[in-house]
Amino acid sequence: MYDIASLYSASCAEDAISELARDPEAVVIAGGTDVLIKIRAGELAGCRLVSIHGIRELEGVTCRENGDLHIGPLTTFRGITQSEVIRRCVPCLGEAADQAGGPQLRAMGTIGGNVCNGVTSADSASTLMTLDAIFRVRGPDGQRDIPISEWYRGVGKVALRHAELLTCIIIPRRHYEGFSGHYIKYAQRSAMDIATLGVSCLVKLSGDKARAEQVRLAFGVDGPVPMRAPTAEAGAAGLPVDEAIEKIGALALADVNPRTSWRASREFRMQLIKELSGRALRQAVINGGGAVKC
Amino acid sequence: METDDPSGPFGNKSLGEPPAIPVAPAVRNAVLHATGVAVNSLPMNPQKLVEEFRKGGLL
Numbered sequence: 001m002y003d004i005a006s007l008y009s010a011s012c013a014e015d016a017i018s019e020l021a022r023d024p025e026a027v028v029i030a031g032g033t034d035v036l037i038k039i040r041a042g043e044l045a046g047c048r049l050v051s052i053h054g055i056r057e058l059e060g061v062t063c064r065e066n067g068d069l070h071i072g073p074l075t076t077f078r079g080i081t082q083s084e085v086i087r088r089c090v091p092c093l094g095e096a097a098d099q100a101g102g103p104q105l106r107a108m109g110t111i112g113g114n115v116c117n118g119v120t121s122a123d124s125a126s127t128l129m130t131l132d133a134i135f136r137v138r139g140p141d142g143q144r145d146i147p148i149s150e151w152y153r154g155v156g157k158v159a160l161r162h163a164e165l166l167t168c169i170i171i172p173r174r175h176y177e178g179f180s181g182h183y184i185k186y187a188q189r190s191a192m193d194i195a196t197l198g199v200s201c202l203v204k205l206s207g208d209k210a211r212a213e214q215v216r217l218a219f220g221v222d223g224p225v226p227m228r229a230p231t232a233e234a235g236a237a238g239l240p241v242d243e244a245i246e247k248i249g250a251l252a253l254a255d256v257n258p259r260t261s262w263r264a265s266r267e268f269r270m271q272l273i274k275e276l277s278g279r280a281l282r283q284a285v286i287n288g289g290g291a292v293k294c
Numbered sequence: 295m296e297t298d299d300p301s302g303p304f305g306n307k308s309l310g311e312p313p314a315i316p317v318a319p320a321v322r323n324a325v326l327h328a329t330g331v332a333v334n335s336l337p338m339n340p341q342k343l344v345e346e347f348r349k350g351g352l353l
Contacts, residue, residue, distance in 0.1 A: 268341040271353060 001038065003045040009053075013138060013165055016052050020163040021140045026050045028165070033101070033109035033119045058112070058167060061085045067173030073112020073166045077101075080111055080124070090171065092181030092287070096127040096200065099185045102192045111168045113228060115151070118158040118225075125226040126200035127183050129218035132175045139164035139180055145247045152225035179214075180288030182280045186272055196264045197221050197272045201248075201280035205241070209290040212236055212244040217277060222258045229255035231286060242293045245282045249274035 010016035058074040061083040080097040181202040187193035198220030232252035236244040258269035297306040331350035
């Protein structure tokens with residue numbers, strides 16, 4: 001059932017990188033919640049695996065002295081949701097991670113795998129987009145930092161080269177401080193389903209909490225890769241919160257171009273984008289201590 | 295069960311269909327009552343309703 005030619009258990013990140021460099025066909029496996037499914041479906045039949053599962057240096061969430069958050073890519077969805085640092089600094093990311101799959105998947109699947117897999121429906125992706133996360137990768141030629149805006153290259157394709165390993169997801173302090181957020185996953189069912197649309201919204205309220213000073217909005221599944229909505233962000237910034245909530249949905253329609261698939265029609269997705277953008281912003285305002293009229 | 299229904303063949307009475315049949319029309323009529331949009335085919339899932347509401351000028 002699982003056609004695996006070989007499995008190499010790496011002891012540390014360096015070990016994994018050198019093993020990957022030796023074998024250009026090798027596939028990295030972490031939690032296995034995507035890779036094992038592909039193997040079973042035959043897509044990766046006969047593959048050689050390099051396992052990074054259990055490498056301690058790649059796990060856990062820390063807040064650095066300068067306030068930047070460093071998320072180890074092997075942190076599981078559950079680890080993200082339960083992390084003290086995440087709950088304090090970016091609770092919306094923990095809530096987004098808690099919507100992926102079911103409990104078993106969240107105990108195995110990792111946030112690094114979620115973004116390296118390069119799919120648009122990844123539940124952590126749109127929130128990481130709004131947070132302008134930076135991906136630190138290490139390969140045989142050293143280390144480089146890739147902003148999330150340059151990370152996604154197409155369906156299932158990311159800026160990671162072979163033998164490069166995602167070693168850290170960085171959320172700089174200025175990207176999250178003062179912001180509150182909310183993620184809405186729209187799917188046919190409320191669990192064990194892939195999002196028909198994912199909407200993540202961050203807002204920085206003015207001192208009196210009456211205005212939305214800065215707004216960041218990102219979608220999953222409205223295109224081949226997760227994407228931000230710059231028109232909606234610019235149009236909603238500076239408005240009184242109720243006006244921003246009312247307007248952001250229609251503004252977002254200028255940023256998106258969803259397609260019809262078996263999961264949902266283009267028309268339906270446009271309606272979801274229009275409606276859920278406002279709802280996500282509304283909840284983000286409430287999470288930030290702001291008051292909304294409707 | 296024991297009563298004789300003169301309107302059915304051999305006096306029998308259907309028990310499966312009658313309770314199942316009116317549910318969908320009731321939901322459809324509730325949607326009509328609430329929105330003024332008459333949906334005449336199933337399923338009445340979110341996507342279908344969005345499409346029908348657009349046709350009806352609600353969205």
